Amino acid sequence: MSRMKHVAIVGATGAVGEEMRLCLEERNFPVGKLTLLASKRSVGKTFSYRGQDIAVEELTHDSFAGIDIALFSAGGSISKEFAPSAAAAGCVVIDNSSAFRMDHDVPLVVPEINPLAAANHPRNIIANPNCTTIISLMAIAPLHQAFGLKAIIASSYQAVSGSGAQGIAELEQQVHAIANGLPLEQKVYSRQIAFNVIPQVDSFTDNGYTKEELKMLNEGRKILDLPELKVSCTCVRVPVYRSHSVAITAQFDKPVTADAARASYAGKKGIQLMDDPYNGKFPVPLDTTGKDDCLVGRIRKNLVLDNALDLWVVGDQVRKGAALNAVQIAELL
Amino acid sequence: MSRMKHVAIVGATGAVGEEMRLCLEERNFPVGKLTLLASKRSVGKTFSYRGQDIAVEELTHDSFAGIDIALFSAGGSISKEFAPSAAAAGCVVIDNSSAFRMDHDVPLVVPEINPLAAANHPRNIIANPNCTTIISLMAIAPLHQAFGLKAIIASSYQAVSGSGAQGIAELEQQVHAIANGLPLEQKVYSRQIAFNVIPQVDSFTDNGYTKEELKMLNEGRKILDLPELKVSCTCVRVPVYRSHSVAITAQFDKPVTADAARASYAGKKGIQLMDDPYNGKFPVPLDTTGKDDCLVGRIRKNLVLDNALDLWVVGDQVRKGAALNAVQIAELL
Numbered sequence: 001m002s003r004m005k006h007v008a009i010v011g012a013t014g015a016v017g018e019e020m021r022l023c024l025e026e027r028n029f030p031v032g033k034l035t036l037l038a039s040k041r042s043v044g045k046t047f048s049y050r051g052q053d054i055a056v057e058e059l060t061h062d063s064f065a066g067i068d069i070a071l072f073s074a075g076g077s078i079s080k081e082f083a084p085s086a087a088a089a090g091c092v093v094i095d096n097s098s099a100f101r102m103d104h105d106v107p108l109v110v111p112e113i114n115p116l117a118a119a120n121h122p123r124n125i126i127a128n129p130n131c132t133t134i135i136s137l138m139a140i141a142p143l144h145q146a147f148g149l150k151a152i153i154a155s156s157y158q159a160v161s162g163s164g165a166q167g168i169a170e171l172e173q174q175v176h177a178i179a180n181g182l183p184l185e186q187k188v189y190s191r192q193i194a195f196n197v198i199p200q201v202d203s204f205t206d207n208g209y210t211k212e213e214l215k216m217l218n219e220g221r222k223i224l225d226l227p228e229l230k231v232s233c234t235c236v237r238v239p240v241y242r243s244h245s246v247a248i249t250a251q252f253d254k255p256v257t258a259d260a261a262r263a264s265y266a267g268k269k270g271i272q273l274m275d276d277p278y279n280g281k282f283p284v285p286l287d288t289t290g291k292d293d294c295l296v297g298r299i300r301k302n303l304v305l306d307n308a309l310d311l312w313v314v315g316d317q318v319r320k321g322a323a324l325n326a327v328q329i330a331e332l333l
Numbered sequence: 334m335s336r337m338k339h340v341a342i343v344g345a346t347g348a349v350g351e352e353m354r355l356c357l358e359e360r361n362f363p364v365g366k367l368t369l370l371a372s373k374r375s376v377g378k379t380f381s382y383r384g385q386d387i388a389v390e391e392l393t394h395d396s397f398a399g400i401d402i403a404l405f406s407a408g409g410s411i412s413k414e415f416a417p418s419a420a421a422a423g424c425v426v427i428d429n430s431s432a433f434r435m436d437h438d439v440p441l442v443v444p445e446i447n448p449l450a451a452a453n454h455p456r457n458i459i460a461n462p463n464c465t466t467i468i469s470l471m472a473i474a475p476l477h478q479a480f481g482l483k484a485i486i487a488s489s490y491q492a493v494s495g496s497g498a499q500g501i502a503e504l505e506q507q508v509h510a511i512a513n514g515l516p517l518e519q520k521v522y523s524r525q526i527a528f529n530v531i532p533q534v535d536s537f538t539d540n541g542y543t544k545e546e547l548k549m550l551n552e553g554r555k556i557l558d559l560p561e562l563k564v565s566c567t568c569v570r571v572p573v574y575r576s577h578s579v580a581i582t583a584q585f586d587k588p589v590t591a592d593a594a595r596a597s598y599a600g601k602k603g604i605q606l607m608d609d610p611y612n613g614k615f616p617v618p619l620d621t622t623g624k625d626d627c628l629v630g631r632i633r634k635n636l637v638l639d640n641a642l643d644l645w646v647v648g649d650q651v652r653k654g655a656a657l658n659a660v661q662i663a664e665l666l
Contacts, residue, residue, distance in 0.1 A: 151637045152637070153486055153582055153635070153637055153638075155488035155567070155580040157490070157530045157569065157571070175508060175512070176512065179508070179509065179512060190613055191617050191619070192617075192619060195572060195573055195574055195618075195619075196573060196617050196618050196619045197490045197571055197573060197578055197617065197618060198617055199578070199580070199615055199617070199630075199631055199645045200610070200615065204610045204611055207633060207634070208591060208610065208631065208632070208633030208634075209633060209636075217636065230636060230637040231636060231637065232582065232635045232636035232637045232638075232643060234488070234580040234631065234643060234645065236490065236578075236580065238490070238530055238571055238572075239528060239571075239572050239573075240528055240529060240530060240572075241528055245530055245532070245569075247488040247532070247567040247569065249486055249565065251637075258541060277533070277537045277541065278537055280523055282532055282533065283532075284524050284525075284529050284530065284531055284532070285528075285529050285530060286524070286525060286528075286529045297532075298532055298541065298567070299541070300540060300541030300542060301540070301541075302486070302565045303542075303550065303563060303564060303565035304484045304485070304486055304563040304564065304565045304584075305486075305565075310565060310567060312532045312567065
């Protein structure tokens with residue numbers, strides 16, 4: 001492959017697809033040509049890239065000839081159908097869906113945590129992890145390196161952007177409808193999301209956990225290469241537009257203090273410490289919206305478990321939780 | 334005391350004070366006379382009780398002559414200043430603030446859990462527990478009875494009603510301002526609450542936990558009479574108007590299954606099981622708004638700890654979290 005790449009975005013009109021385009025531009029990714037792919041009904045739309053208008057093309061199995069890297073963010077079923085065609089055409093797929101994440105021959109990569117895993121991609125597919133998992137692990141990985149991670153208990157506060165542009169539109173519509181006495185529309189979420197919280201993200205599995213809750217377990221084990229890691233969590237949708245927050249209890253092999261934990265973030269990329277609660281410093285979702293770095297705060301000794309900390313991490317779901325992480329994977333190639 | 338009581342509400346114009354009045358009426362509490370007390374600036378306001386208009390009177394140290402029961406909900410400093418005067422006048426104070434909760438000679442009561450504690454109130458003061466603690470313990474107490482509670486790890490999703498009428502007004506103002514391009518007002522919360530979540534409820538203590546987070550530990554030990562109980566939690570304000578939700582990991586002495594846990598709620602008052610996620614049944618804050626009962630769902634085995642469950646409980650902060658519980662205490666007298 002030449003230095004300049006022909007890059008495609010599959011799902012170019014979605015919330016994450018749009019952000020991928022912005023991330024490529026902002027990070028000066030060596031894009032020789034950018035192809036925007038989406039379903040037939042989006043053909044005709046154009047988007048600006050480096051001052052140039054690019055028309056959306058219809059995604060077909062023949063879309064990938066000559067393309068070096070395809071960033072997929074159009075849902076699991078589109079990935080399952082089209083990623084193999086792209087890979088067969090010689091294109092490296094970086095897939096934001098959950099379709100291939102747990103396949104043993106597909107690396108699952110957070111560039112700050114396991115960049116080397118990206119090198120070996122025999123099927124030409126690299127998976128981008130779940131957004132809540134990425135954001136949580138950005139806070140946990142430096143602690144794991146210092147103290148040896150054993151278990152995670154977590155509760156999430158997930159933004160509607162996690163459901164794509166439709167999730168954002170649903171919250172906006174409901175807030176507007178309530179203010180104006182209009183009927184509420186409810187297509188994306190099982191319950192009203194405006195002025196409510198919903199303890200369901202993704203569908204339920206047999207053991208009472210949602211798929212989203214088990215992603216933190218299964219993807220966490222794979223990314224950290226900790227097959228014995230224990231994780232239990234509750235994933236909750238909240239009426240926030242685009243940053244996820246996670247309240248985490250993390251237990252370690254070695255003794256740990258809050259000060260030692262804070263020190264472990266020194267020099268780490270992609271995660272910033274914002275932890276001085278006595279002076280009002282702790283991160284909230286609005287702090288990370290549109291930003292690359294995750295923010296961690298509220299670090300303190302857990303009062304129940306040995307060698308354990310409680311902490312609070314926030315990250316932009318659309319950026320580090322999805323588009324940015326995918327573009328960072330592309331940069332590793 | 335005669336059967337009919339002379340009842341006073343201190344803080345009668347606040348969100349909880351107003352709800353106390355409604356609860357007295359709805360529950361046919363034997364009110365012979367109702368006195369509404371508040372600060373000087375509320376004098377002149379009137380509120381309806383059983384079709385009768387009652388004028389708000391100024392709270393003074395002489396307000397309590399002849400009053401049998403005074404329900405206080407005007408903040409800790411008002412309670413500290415006026416509850417002793419009320420008690421000295423022979424009135425039983427049921428105090429919704431945190432002022433006296435941990436005093437050894439002041440009972441701390443959730444009527445469904447430790448009703449007998451209310452009988453012994455040597456200082457004529459009975460404390461109403463913290464709202465998040467009440468709602469959490471409503472879900473945990475039946476499990477404790479069956480399996481023996483050992484530890485709690487929890488994350489809360491707390492409504493703005495927990496900050497009183499001002500908290501509700503602040504969320505309303507911010508949502509309206511964002512929709513109309515107006516400046517946001519921020520008086521109650523340290524950060525914007527609209528479309529955001531704030532991992533701070535009450536002020537921070539030396540160990541990095543907020544006072545609110547330590548209430549679940551200290552009040553939980555007292556109410557359940559479990560001095561060795563371990564509790565660690567993260568309390569978070571969310572843009573919901575008036576029901577609190579709590580994601581709870583509870584560890585027990587005895588082995589427990591989700592089915593056995595569900596069975597332990599049979600016949601329990603004040604808590605309803607809403608736990609059939611495969612058919613879309615789990616509680617959300619809007620389900621309990623204006624309702625007396627707390628709702629519990631998402632019961633499943635915790636994947637990290639032995640003998641532990643994860644669950645999700647929701648309750649109306651203004652009702653069971655405050656006003657209703659106080660009126661229920663009055664009913665015990």
